[in-house]
Amino acid sequence: MNKLNVDVAVIGAGTAGLSAYRAARAQGARTVLIENGPYGTTCARVGCMPSKLLIAASEAAHMLHAAAAFGVHAGTIRVDGRAVMERVQRERDRFVGFVLDGMDDIPAADKLRGRARFTGPQALQVDEHTLIEAARVVIATGSSPVRLPELVGGGPGVITSDDLFDLTELPESVAVIGTGVIGLELGQALSRLGVRVTLFARGGSMAQLTDPAVLHTATRLFARELALGLQTRMVRAAQEDGQVALTWADALGKESTERFRYVLVAAGRTPNVANLGLEHTGLALGANGVPLFDSRTMQCGSSHIFIAGDASDERPVLPEAADQGKIAGENAGRYPDVRPGLRRTPLTIAFTEPNIAVLGEGYRALCACGMPKFAVGAASFENQGRSRVMLQNRGLLRVYGEYGSGRFLGAEMIAPRAEHLAHTLAWACQAGMCVQQMLAMPFYHPVVEEGVRTALRDLAANLVRGESGVDAADSEPGT
Numbered sequence: 520m521n522k523l524n525v526d527v528a529v530i531g532a533g534t535a536g537l538s539a540y541r542a543a544r545a546q547g548a549r550t551v552l553i554e555n556g557p558y559g560t561t562c563a564r565v566g567c568m569p570s571k572l573l574i575a576a577s578e579a580a581h582m583l584h585a586a587a588a589f590g591v592h593a594g595t596i597r598v599d600g601r602a603v604m605e606r607v608q609r610e611r612d613r614f615v616g617f618v619l620d621g622m623d624d625i626p627a628a629d630k631l632r633g634r635a636r637f638t639g640p641q642a643l644q645v646d647e648h649t650l651i652e653a654a655r656v657v658i659a660t661g662s663s664p665v666r667l668p669e670l671v672g673g674g675p676g677v678i679t680s681d682d683l684f685d686l687t688e689l690p691e692s693v694a695v696i697g698t699g700v701i702g703l704e705l706g707q708a709l710s711r712l713g714v715r716v717t718l719f720a721r722g723g724s725m726a727q728l729t730d731p732a733v734l735h736t737a738t739r740l741f742a743r744e745l746a747l748g749l750q751t752r753m754v755r756a757a758q759e760d761g762q763v764a765l766t767w768a769d770a771l772g773k774e775s776t777e778r779f780r781y782v783l784v785a786a787g788r789t790p791n792v793a794n795l796g797l798e799h800t801g802l803a804l805g806a807n808g809v810p811l812f813d814s815r816t817m818q819c820g821s822s823h824i825f826i827a828g829d830a831s832d833e834r835p836v837l838p839e840a841a842d843q844g845k846i847a848g849e850n851a852g853r854y855p856d857v858r859p860g861l862r863r864t865p866l867t868i869a870f871t872e873p874n875i876a877v878l879g880e881g882y883r884a885l886c887a888c889g890m891p892k893f894a895v896g897a898a899s900f901e902n903q904g905r906s907r908v909m910l911q912n913r914g915l916l917r918v919y920g921e922y923g924s925g926r927f928l929g930a931e932m933i934a935p936r937a938e939h940l941a942h943t944l945a946w947a948c949q950a951g952m953c954v955q956q957m958l959a960m961p962f963y964h965p966v967v968e969e970g971v972r973t974a975l976r977d978l979a980a981n982l983v984r985g986e987s988g989v990d991a992a993d994s995e996p997g998t
């Protein structure tokens with residue numbers, strides 16, 4: 520066995536690990552970066568980038584169909600599935616290439632290939648070839664798609680987002696399990712590219728939404744476009760003539776079977792902490808098996824171990840992986856001088872059409888006891904001027920503000936261009952603005968942001984009206 524002594528060992532060379540490695544190095548720490556899978560990061564290889572490439576192709580197809588309503592006719596619309604997947608893979612490989620170039624810039628002595636696991640609080644073993652004594656460790660091992668044991672009979676026809684982008688052409692049909700962010704983004708994209716898609720979910724959730732009114736609008740909008748099997752339970756899958764026969768049960772227990780070319784399981788992701796030997800660290804673990812940590816410092820307990828990215832199971836999106844990695848790496852580098860790092864206003868965006876976004880405190884979080892008493896403002900996009908001009912007049916925005924102070928707390932929405940609306944609102948939230956200050960900001964005309972102003976005006980009026988107002992969506996937040 521080789522032996523290595525380092526100040527900091529970073530486990531995982533994804534977005535969080537790379538960020539941690541750079542930050543620890545910048546503190547002058549002798550740092551090693553350990554990776555057991557392919558270099559290139561989840562985001563670039565099988566996550567953000569290939570999924571957005573597939574969505575971009577689907578938007579092109581959708582625009583051709585939508586054009587007729589403007590009196591613009593494209594003729595026969597043909598989707599060349601092979602060409603779609605070729606572009607997805609070509610552009611994905613380009614993005615992965617940038618990450619690989621970055622890996623080449625890291626000195627060879629700082630990189631180690633193999634699976635790392637703890638054999639003691641400061642001892643790591645990498646495969647069967649290296650023992651590392653590490654004064655500090657950053658766990659940045661990412662997450663993996665959940666696999667459903669009841670579908671194992673479907674064999675290679677049961678896939679996850681790790682497999683989808685390697686298909687060489689678009690399949691004829693796909694059953695998507697899960698109406699979370701991945702299920703909705705990929706399910707809608709495939710459907711708009713002409714694939715027969717059915718989306719199944721055990722509950723009624725839609726992406727990250729927790730506001731019942733927005734959730735209701737989202738369900739209504741997606742049900743117009745997609746075959747939705749909500750409140751269903753997967754029973755089994757079987758391979759039949761190159762297809763998967765999928766059997767599910769509805770809410771009453773009635774079973775149905777349908778054949779699909781693929782079953783895409785998008786039922787969540789679990790943090791990669793199971794086989795890390797955490798039992799040798801002495802760290803206290805949460806119910807999800809993740810060490811308990813301080814989200815300002817990313818420090819696990821008061822130990823020399825830090826955690827970042829999807830492995831932390833806190834906010835499993837790319838910007839958070841980068842931020843958490845920087846905080847964890849900096850603190851590991853200068854330990855025991857551990858300092859709080861920059862945590863931003865939470866922001867998540869699902870790149871469906873319309874986009875879904877949640878920022879600041881979501882509705883469910885605000886309903887928890889101990890949270891500020893809040894009022895709600897709402898704006899529908901059904902008659903919003905610019906949205907109607909563009910034939911994208913669908914959706915609902917709900918904004919939340921604190922009684923008394925008028926402080927803007929957060930928002931949930933399914934709305935045209937919500938990708939951009941959510942950024943503006945998240946910036947206002949992080950800046951600690953109150954609703955009246957936001958209304959004093961410029962709004963051009965005609966723009967989708969005028970819908971935001973409508974919601975803020977409604978919120979301002981409800982804040983003045985006082986605490987007696989009962990929220991129209993006064994029911995259990997989304998399941």
Ligand SMILES: Cc1cc2nc3c(=O)[nH]c(=O)nc-3n(C[C@H](O)[C@H](O)[C@H](O)COP(=O)(O)OP(=O)(O)OC[C@H]3O[C@@H](n4cnc5c(N)ncnc54)[C@H](O)[C@@H]3O)c2cc1C
Pocket residue numbers: 530531532533534535536553554555556557560561562565566567568570633634635636659660661662680701791795827828829830835836837838840
């Ligand atoms: C389909 C999809 C679409 C997404 N779209 C978006 C999006 O649009 N926007 C967004 O913000 N986020 C998106 N995400 C989420 C985003 O990709 C992740 O939050 C982010 O990539 C997590 O980075 P990470 O560094 O924590 O993990 P990773 O990049 O997965 O890095 C972890 C690394 O650790 C390695 N590893 C694990 N265990 C060990 C071990 N024991 N020893 C050595 N190495 C190990 C793994 O091989 C891996 O390379 C998407 C995710 C998916 C799956």
Ligand SMILES: NC(=O)c1ccc[n+]([C@@H]2O[C@H](COP(=O)([O-])OP(=O)(O)OC[C@H]3O[C@@H](n4cnc5c(N)ncnc54)[C@H](O)[C@@H]3O)[C@@H](O)[C@H]2O)c1
Pocket residue numbers: 667696697698699700701702704719720721722724725726727753785786787788834835836867868869870
């Ligand atoms: N645009 C983005 O930022 C983006 C895009 C894709 C993924 N991501 C990240 O990836 C993470 C994982 O995404 P995801 O969509 O897989 O997870 P998710 O947690 O968002 O959704 C999981 C879905 O699967 C369903 N489900 C869970 N177990 C099930 C079961 N046994 N049977 C049937 N349905 C089941 C849930 O009800 C839910 O609908 C997200 O939390 C997000 O952080 C982000």
